[in-house]
Amino acid sequence: MVPVLLMFGNKQLGVSSSLRHLCAACLPGKAEYFNYDWKKESWSLYLALGIIIGGWIAGSFMSNPQGIAISEATKADLMKLGISDFSSYIPRQIFAWDRLLTLPGFLCMIVGGFFVGFGTRYANGCTSGHSIMGLSLLNPGSLIATVSFFIGGLVMTWLIFPVIF
């Protein structure tokens, strides 16, 4: 991914900027942050569209009937939190339309999604832009961002999950 985008497109890998361009394209406002020609950045939206199509190809024609071999230790930890269905890519006991208005469902889907969008834009990058592209460039800010992603994820997993589940 990284060499192809650099050599053939002169673009640094990054996915979360597509969220910004979607806002600039669909939700016009007076905010300076969205006041630019998003069409010049449309490559990012083509990349996002491609990821959706790639997900469809992988899900429809390349799916693995075996399921995902999660480590037993993780399974045991999640069972303690009440998550026992490991058959899917996402825990169906939390991520389901009829769970949207339960506390864990609302927190994980709506609040979690909000944090993903708000946090990646505030941090100016996500796992692809900072942790893969930024670390490849040996960029100090990206290393700090990656460490921060992990601090957030560890605090959520170890300290907050036991409270909300």
Add this chain to the structure above:
Amino acid sequence: MRNLLFLFSGIYFGIVLVKSEVASWFRIQEMFRFQSIHMFGIIGVAVAIGSLSVFFIRRLNLHSVQHETINLSGKPFTRGNVIGGILFGFGWAMTGACPGPLYALLGSGYFVIIPVLLSAILGAYVYGILREKLPH
């Protein structure tokens, strides 16, 4: 033409995210619990390939196929890297997905991810509105 390249890069990336199981909520939990090397291995390989690419582009002074000088400048550090980074970390653990996997899961037919993605777009929008008032 260039846009087709980005589209096909995205398709490849989407397939990789699903087939490597990076898009799995459970794999992200495994990572944050340090109970498997799976995610660390994948991110490690991606960074290794990325670093080698950057190294050779710099060393051999390579240009893109459009004969442009390749932009290899890193993003500048701000306090947002830390504050926004921690907030994204919360969201990464809760949704089990970063932005790429959100798109990939949607494509895979997990339509229940739609409210998560819409909420992420809303989050980006609210950041844009509040940007001037936030410490950077």
